[in-house]
Amino acid sequence: MNPDTLINFLGIMEKLKCNTRHNWTTNGRQESVAEHSWRLAVLAMLLADDFPGLDMNKVIRMCLIHDWGEAITGDIPAFLKTEADEETEAGAIETLLKNLPDSLAQEYSVLFEEMADLNTEEAILVKALDKTETLIQHNEAGPGTWLPLEYELNMTYGNEVCGHFETTQRLRDTVREHTLRIIQEEVKH
Template structure:
């Protein structure tokens, strides 16, 4: 995961790794834990940590390049199973159940993990050096079905959208 690079970059322009993304996603859960009453926080953290493990084999598909026709989920499931193949059966089964729970997004914890996953990606786009307008324009519509899941994630989304719009306005003024 440390060597699996994403399309986003750090502030310095270095490509971000999938491990960095997953770590910050889990950190977001910790930061907002008090705002998540009734949720199983240890389970939510586990979902955040395993959700992109399949990318360790086949790599990341940049969010702006993902399409409905892409077999990304099935490929990641296959890769995740491959990663778990050498583990003891009980551990492999537990990890696969977590991955499947995230993919299905049928529990509150999985829905929140998906919402925070989208928000983390959008935040990373805002931290990137200015220059690639596609990421900012993409942010304004990315994952809205997931980020609208709860009042908390909607509120965070509104803040990110505001900052994204400001960034686009700043870039337009510089280019104009």
């Protein structure tokens, strides 16, 4: 890739470091989209041995790019995101990919389409891990950062997609147990 093209694209991607998510970190600041994507990729990497039949290199690449559109749109929490927001984000991704050489744009376009369609085991795994990482971060930040609706949402978010794999189901069940403990501790105090 031409160095100027690369530097310009990285400049766009830098916005993912600046754009914050609804989640908070344990030190009391809002998490960036880039931090979420990085930890999602780490989560997939650490679970690679649990999915020997899947292309985990592809899964990790999907984890790293899954929120690229948010460099333009910013983050909209899942419980507020509409179909129109999804379309706007898809348009943002299309715009971003035009900044890449054709071969890379095509390669990433295929990955985005696969993730949108959820028609492969890899795409389903990324979706399950994405929801799970979000919940883990919610738990780590604690109930002081939760909206009232999140007490219930933290119990149900991602249940359906996480049930697709035994590993993600076990992980989701464990995260739910952690959420319950956090809520019980809060009630005691």
